Amino acid sequence: MQIIVKNKKALFEYNLLDTFDAGIQLLGSEIKSIRAGKVNLQEAYCYFLGDELFIKGMHIAEYSHGGYANHDPIRQRKLLLKRIELRKIKNKLKEKGLTVIPVKLYINERGFAKLEIAIAKGKKLYDKRNDIKNKDVKRELDRTRKNFG
Numbered sequence: 001m002q003i004i005v006k007n008k009k010a011l012f013e014y015n016l017l018d019t020f021d022a023g024i025q026l027l028g029s030e031i032k033s034i035r036a037g038k039v040n041l042q043e044a045y046c047y048f049l050g051d052e053l054f055i056k057g058m059h060i061a062e063y064s065h066g067g068y069a070n071h072d073p074i075r076q077r078k079l080l081l082k083r084i085e086l087r088k089i090k091n092k093l094k095e096k097g098l099t100v101i102p103v104k105l106y107i108n109e110r111g112f113a114k115l116e117i118a119i120a121k122g123k124k125l126y127d128k129r130n131d132i133k134n135k136d137v138k139r140e141l142d143r144t145r146k147n148f149g
Helices: 008-013 028-035 083-092 125-148
Strands: 002-006 014-024 045-049 052-056 077-080 098-107 113-122
Touching: 008 014, 008 098, 008 113, 008 125, 014 083, 014 098, 028 098, 052 083
Parallel strands: none
Antiparallel strands: 002 098, 014 077, 014 113, 045 052, 045 098, 052 077, 098 113
């Protein structure tokens, strides 16, 4: 598995409850740009349109050798999941405060681009402060162990 991009902002802003691996319906020039690492998940979000799940706001840069047949960088893309998974996600989203966010984009062993999505709940400000504090404490402990170890 080759990880192309992680959505670090989402990991800071949300508590992840359940994750799913979804395929993405892509054009030829889009997969070439993904393999080149020209993807941004920062502003991306997932939503249901009927019984299908789509991602919007995922920026895949235009392929440099694409020519006239290049793709729109921020078009909506269909996510490919099993019907059971879609039903499970849709039922969970009925709870207040839950959303579906993209966590990371990777290329699997077979060469397909996959998107890890998560059902998430937004963190409160004090949770974010606590995460920052814990990260600082962990970093300080690693430094002292490195110096004395």
